[in-house]
Amino acid sequence: MTNTKPKIFILLTDGVSLRNFAYTNFYKKGIDLGYDVVFWNNTVFNLEQLGFKQEKLKKQKLHWLTTIFKNTRTRIELKCFIKRYNDTIYQEYLFPLPYNSLKNIIKNCSINILGFLFNSENGLRFIRNSINKLERQTNYYKACKDILEIHKPDLVYCTSQRSVLAIAPIQAAKQLNIPTVGFIYSWDNLPKATLDVVTDFYHVWSDYMKDELLKYHHFISESQVKVTGTPQFESHYDSDKFIPKEQFFKQYKLKTNVTYICFSGDDVTTSPKDSLYLQDLAQSVKQLNKEGFQLGIIFRRCPVDISGRYDEIISEYKDVIIPIEPMWKALGEVWDNMLPTTEDSVLLASLAKHCAFVVNLGSSMVFDFAIHNKPCMYMNYNYLNIEDTPIKGVYVYAFVHFRSKPSKDVVVWLNHPDEIHEKIKALLNNDTIILNASQKWFSIINKQPANKASERIWDAIKKI
Numbered sequence: 001m002t003n004t005k006p007k008i009f010i011l012l013t014d015g016v017s018l019r020n021f022a023y024t025n026f027y028k029k030g031i032d033l034g035y036d037v038v039f040w041n042n043t044v045f046n047l048e049q050l051g052f053k054q055e056k057l058k059k060q061k062l063h064w065l066t067t068i069f070k071n072t073r074t075r076i077e078l079k080c081f082i083k084r085y086n087d088t089i090y091q092e093y094l095f096p097l098p099y100n101s102l103k104n105i106i107k108n109c110s111i112n113i114l115g116f117l118f119n120s121e122n123g124l125r126f127i128r129n130s131i132n133k134l135e136r137q138t139n140y141y142k143a144c145k146d147i148l149e150i151h152k153p154d155l156v157y158c159t160s161q162r163s164v165l166a167i168a169p170i171q172a173a174k175q176l177n178i179p180t181v182g183f184i185y186s187w188d189n190l191p192k193a194t195l196d197v198v199t200d201f202y203h204v205w206s207d208y209m210k211d212e213l214l215k216y217h218h219f220i221s222e223s224q225v226k227v228t229g230t231p232q233f234e235s236h237y238d239s240d241k242f243i244p245k246e247q248f249f250k251q252y253k254l255k256t257n258v259t260y261i262c263f264s265g266d267d268v269t270t271s272p273k274d275s276l277y278l279q280d281l282a283q284s285v286k287q288l289n290k291e292g293f294q295l296g297i298i299f300r301r302c303p304v305d306i307s308g309r310y311d312e313i314i315s316e317y318k319d320v321i322i323p324i325e326p327m328w329k330a331l332g333e334v335w336d337n338m339l340p341t342t343e344d345s346v347l348l349a350s351l352a353k354h355c356a357f358v359v360n361l362g363s364s365m366v367f368d369f370a371i372h373n374k375p376c377m378y379m380n381y382n383y384l385n386i387e388d389t390p391i392k393g394v395y396v397y398a399f400v401h402f403r404s405k406p407s408k409d410v411v412v413w414l415n416h417p418d419e420i421h422e423k424i425k426a427l428l429n430n431d432t433i434i435l436n437a438s439q440k441w442f443s444i445i446n447k448q449p450a451n452k453a454s455e456r457i458w459d460a461i462k463k464i
Contacts, residue, residue, distance in 0.1 A: 229453030
């Protein structure tokens with residue numbers, strides 16, 4: 001008997017895509033709605049272990065010029081944003097090119113030459129079209145096309161708009177007249193010129209993000225964009241999977257009479273002196289405990305940060321800092337093969353459920369905690385001087401995605417280590433104003449109700 005179920009290929013590109021689409025109820029909802037769902041898997045994780053259908057991407061080799069053209073496109077596009085909007089903040093996304101080897105010298109000189117020759121809106125279009133043409137010349141593209149001709153999916157859904165390895169599969173689908181959808185996978189992506197994969201339709205987190213997509217990319221029309229929300233936060237609403245508090249405390253050797261604060265670490269690039277923030281928080285907690293409070297810190301490092309930069313601080317303040325490692329696995333030899341597990345989604349949701357609030361530098365963890373009616377503190381001073389003395393202000397808060405805040409008071413701002421002590425006391429006594437503001441911010445960033453994102457995505461797929 002012929003299978004009449006519409007076949008949907010979900011193109012998985014990285015660990016974040018795994019977390020958003022394989023570790024949520026997205027797959028099950030698609031099956032329940034009558035779709036034949038196949039993960040077109042570009043990660044090293046074997047999804048058959050979870051009982052999912054998958055087709056592994058093979059022969060994943062880009063055209064040798066693609067990376068050069070891709071980096072050229074990013075730089076030209078950011079320069080176009082600067083001119084177009086008369087806003088120098090986009091300059092901050094232009095990271096310096098390395099010249100530490102002959103290969104890098106040749107590659108980055110080529111980027112600079114191309115960037116000079118095509119530094120215009122018309123040049124940007126030429127470079128973008130050239131990338132697609134280059135990828136259509138590869139064996140990788142031919143292999144993708146062969147897979148699509150065998151499986152004949154009704155739609156290909158790309159889970160990340162910034163994965164260069166997704167260009168060839170999407171171009172192959174277009175060549176075969178298979179509709180394609182691109183998901184904008186992070187709240188800060190669009191101002192950074194990260195639209196590497198051009199699809200027929202786009203799914204975004206919010207009306208705010210839809211406006212951004214149309215603002216930055218004039219070749220996209222409003223009819224191509226659907227506001228769905230992101231499945232990223234859905235695990236926070238699945239209360240059946242939370243680790244109960246008693247079990248959570250026992251499992252991680254926590255004290256039942258202690259109120260725990262979560263400190264979530266940043267990556268080395270964003271916060272190179274992050275360990276000093278953890279130290280400042282630990283010192284304040286120790287002082288508060290001397291005053292009669294019973295507080296502790298649960299430290300969750302950035303999952304791809306495998307450095308030992310926190311070790312000395314954790315050892316020195318082991319009486320107040322309890323590290324709970326993210327449940328990611330190294331499935332390769334380099335950092336970008338650190339992939340999340342299904343257990344980590346449960347751990348993160350349970351952490352937000354059982355901690356009083358979260359402290360970090362500019363992280364989207366503010367939204368994870370807002371779902372659980374918990375506020376957030378943002379570090380707003382830096383240690384970027386030679387003396388490692390605190391200076392008010394952090395450059396990341398000038399980035400475009402922070403302009404989405406409905407008010408300044410969406411978090412508690414920690415402008416100096418000396419403020420942490422009193423602001424923790426104030427937050428423990430009354431967090432209503434800050435919490436309401438952070439929840440309003442979340443409703444701007446992600447369509448509500450946030451636990452219905454997968455349903456909205458499947459509804460949008462049905463309409464296509």
